[in-house]
Amino acid sequence: MRALTAPQLTEDALIASLRDALGRPPRALRVGIGDDAAVWKTPGSHLTVLTTDMLVDGVHFRSHATSPEDLGVKSLAVNLSDIAAMGARPAVAVIALGITEEVDADWLRRLYRGMASLANSSQCAIAGGDVVRAPVLTIGVTIAGHVRPSRLRVRSGAKPGDVIAVTGSLGRAAAGLRVLDRQLADALESGDRATVCDAYLRPTPRLREGAFLGGSTAVHAMMDISDGLSTDVGRMAFASGVDAVVDIRLLTLDPAVRAAAKLTGDDALRLTFDGGDDYELLIAIRRRSFTQVARGLHGRCGTALRAIGAFEKGSGAVWSVDDSGRRPLPPRGYDHLSQRA
Amino acid sequence: MRALTAPQLTEDALIASLRDALGRPPRALRVGIGDDAAVWKTPGSHLTVLTTDMLVDGVHFRSHATSPEDLGVKSLAVNLSDIAAMGARPAVAVIALGITEEVDADWLRRLYRGMASLANSSQCAIAGGDVVRAPVLTIGVTIAGHVRPSRLRVRSGAKPGDVIAVTGSLGRAAAGLRVLDRQLADALESGDRATVCDAYLRPTPRLREGAFLGGSTAVHAMMDISDGLSTDVGRMAFASGVDAVVDIRLLTLDPAVRAAAKLTGDDALRLTFDGGDDYELLIAIRRRSFTQVARGLHGRCGTALRAIGAFEKGSGAVWSVDDSGRRPLPPRGYDHLSQRA
Numbered sequence: 285m286r287a288l289t290a291p292q293l294t295e296d297a298l299i300a301s302l303r304d305a306l307g308r309p310p311r312a313l314r315v316g317i318g319d320d321a322a323v324w325k326t327p328g329s330h331l332t333v334l335t336t337d338m339l340v341d342g343v344h345f346r347s348h349a350t351s352p353e354d355l356g357v358k359s360l361a362v363n364l365s366d367i368a369a370m371g372a373r374p375a376v377a378v379i380a381l382g383i384t385e386e387v388d389a390d391w392l393r394r395l396y397r398g399m400a401s402l403a404n405s406s407q408c409a410i411a412g413g414d415v416v417r418a419p420v421l422t423i424g425v426t427i428a429g430h431v432r433p434s435r436l437r438v439r440s441g442a443k444p445g446d447v448i449a450v451t452g453s454l455g456r457a458a459a460g461l462r463v464l465d466r467q468l469a470d471a472l473e474s475g476d477r478a479t480v481c482d483a484y485l486r487p488t489p490r491l492r493e494g495a496f497l498g499g500s501t502a503v504h505a506m507m508d509i510s511d512g513l514s515t516d517v518g519r520m521a522f523a524s525g526v527d528a529v530v531d532i533r534l535l536t537l538d539p540a541v542r543a544a545a546k547l548t549g550d551d552a553l554r555l556t557f558d559g560g561d562d563y564e565l566l567i568a569i570r571r572r573s574f575t576q577v578a579r580g581l582h583g584r585c586g587t588a589l590r591a592i593g594a595f596e597k598g599s600g601a602v603w604s605v606d607d608s609g610r611r612p613l614p615p616r617g618y619d620h621l622s623q624r625a
Numbered sequence: 626m627r628a629l630t631a632p633q634l635t636e637d638a639l640i641a642s643l644r645d646a647l648g649r650p651p652r653a654l655r656v657g658i659g660d661d662a663a664v665w666k667t668p669g670s671h672l673t674v675l676t677t678d679m680l681v682d683g684v685h686f687r688s689h690a691t692s693p694e695d696l697g698v699k700s701l702a703v704n705l706s707d708i709a710a711m712g713a714r715p716a717v718a719v720i721a722l723g724i725t726e727e728v729d730a731d732w733l734r735r736l737y738r739g740m741a742s743l744a745n746s747s748q749c750a751i752a753g754g755d756v757v758r759a760p761v762l763t764i765g766v767t768i769a770g771h772v773r774p775s776r777l778r779v780r781s782g783a784k785p786g787d788v789i790a791v792t793g794s795l796g797r798a799a800a801g802l803r804v805l806d807r808q809l810a811d812a813l814e815s816g817d818r819a820t821v822c823d824a825y826l827r828p829t830p831r832l833r834e835g836a837f838l839g840g841s842t843a844v845h846a847m848m849d850i851s852d853g854l855s856t857d858v859g860r861m862a863f864a865s866g867v868d869a870v871v872d873i874r875l876l877t878l879d880p881a882v883r884a885a886a887k888l889t890g891d892d893a894l895r896l897t898f899d900g901g902d903d904y905e906l907l908i909a910i911r912r913r914s915f916t917q918v919a920r921g922l923h924g925r926c927g928t929a930l931r932a933i934g935a936f937e938k939g940s941g942a943v944w945s946v947d948d949s950g951r952r953p954l955p956p957r958g959y960d961h962l963s964q965r966a
Contacts, residue, residue, distance in 0.1 A: 319781070325635075333663070334662055336754055336765065340758070343757060363903055372662070416685070439660055
């Protein structure tokens with residue numbers, strides 16, 4: 285095939301090229317790339333779930349500091365994370381791309397290959413989209429998924445007495461961003477480097493975990509932690525009409541986050557509390573079921589579930605508690621508009 | 626409520642404000658704005674249809690030359706047009722907004738009010754989205770809809786012998802853009818001015834027409850004309866593996882397009898052939914059924930269906946024909962990458 289470079293790039297040629305990069309569409313898809321819309325059958329017993337994200341160069345990623353493959357993975361992952369947080373399974377993704385004059389067809393094919401690798405392993409079809417000119421690289425990802433009504437979880441179901449629990453480790457992506465920004469990655473031990481940099485560059489959406497947790501009646505509320513724990517736990521508390529009390533003594537600091545923070549001069553606890561881009565799941569779970577669910581999650585997915593506090597009667601306030609007592613925990617995570625990160 | 630202006634704009638406050646602007650969500654929506662994803666039930670007998678578009682300030686619209694309400698209407702309309710072109714009905718929209726520092730909460734509420742007005746009249750719920758910072762105003766609209774399998778129409782179904790037909794009038798939006806760009810609107814007679822400017826600023830998606838045409842077994846293929854007839858008829862021909870022959874003698878020039886073209890010094894026929902942003906429907910229809918379907922469409926929706934040529938055996942070529950004979954018709958419509966408009 286003729287190599288497409290920016291000057292010759294036309295929309296129809298590009299779409300044909302990207303279709304090649306994505307490989308054969310799954311059979312469940314009735315209509316895929318190249319028509320006015322994607323078409324598929326939602327299973328009759330399921331609800332449809334839909335979520336959209338926009339990622340902008342210089343705001344959500346740095347195109348000069350990431351490979352197109354990683355950027356493809358990340359832009360799909362942040363969206364799949366929202367699907368996971370509903371207890372749902374992904375089905376179909378559509379991609380809207382705003383590309384600059386500097387982007388050539390080879391770069392786009394590599395971006396799509398990154399997307400396709402995560403889409404395939406997530407059983408999600410990339411089924412079309414839109415490619416337009418923009419003054420800055422902009423990636424809009426929208427994913428539709430399915431969930432049985434009984435497995436749907438929202439963020440507003442937390443009850444007083446519920447345990448606040450999180451999957452995996454927090455702060456890794458924020459640590460990775462700081463290490464990469466300061467070009468200190470080479471100074472980290474290779475295991476720690478991979479842990480924090482991969483968490484930032486190509487996060488893993490907690491799809492299997494979300495589906496497992498949605499299957500437990502003990503899980504009352506679920507959301508993903510995309511903007512930092514201190515911000516997102518407040519959102520769950522507010523939506524549920526309860527207060528959240530995070531026990532700092534229960535917040536295990538990840539060893540790789542500690543190592544990275546030492547290197548960059550950051551506070552590891554702040555990265556853990558406020559760091560965005562984690563894409564772990566935050567859940568409210570019935571106290572007496574916590575141990576059983578945590579054991580089940582670890583057995584099924586190999587993923588740790590950690591209790592980090594409790595919800596109590598209230599109206600959306602967030603507190604931290606340690607040996608010195610209780611104090612308000614301000615939302616210091618990522619705000620997409622004030623860009624306070 | 627406290628007036629939100631840009632410096633105080635936080636994501637959570639903005640989402641609360643926009644939720645107010647949109648009014649009560651429809652009951653069919655299980656989960657709307659404010660969670661990780663929107664959730665609803667697709668009717669068991671239907672297919673789900675999904676389409677996404679990205680609109681960028683300076684490329685697809687000019688924020689200084691449109692009201693936020695009109696921009697809201699237009700950004701939703703271009704997407705609803707794709708739903709209409711599949712023979713489907715819209716159900717749920719999610720909006721991803723990239724906003725600059727200049728955008729304040731009042732402007733955003735007006736944008737959402739414009740979206741809400743068209744969404745409500747189209748029975749489409751605006752169910753959430755994403756708001757981020759961007760260096761240029763960017764609007765990503767994704768709409769999911771439903772269609773019975775028998776009513777689904779794609780662009781690849783045209784057969785040799787089918788009539789090429791279009792709804793409504795072509796070239797109005799392109800004429801409107803030229804009139805507005807050259808600030809000549811006041812020099813047009815008011816009826817013509819409204820016709821061409823409205824077509825560009827707040828197009829009407831052909832939802833009722835698409836649903837009606839999808840219900841006819843004589844309609845073999847359907848798509849919307851968003852990038853200009855000469856480009857889009859070639860796409861249908863190519864997807865269907867047929868040639869398209871457009872008869873220039875059948876292309877009625879819209880009187881308002883004529884008047885506008887005279888004013889701006891443009892060629893009215895070129896605007897009709899190549900002008901983008903029309904959002905009319907292009908269909909391939911069994912020859913012997915054309916008159917009956919056209920009469921039915923006019924009776925049901927008050928919309929004209931015009932035969933402008935025929936498909937014939939071939940491999941995706943497009944021809945124009947008039948008294949002087951047949952010649953190739955190059956795709957001179959809007960290409961989103963080469964920006965040749």
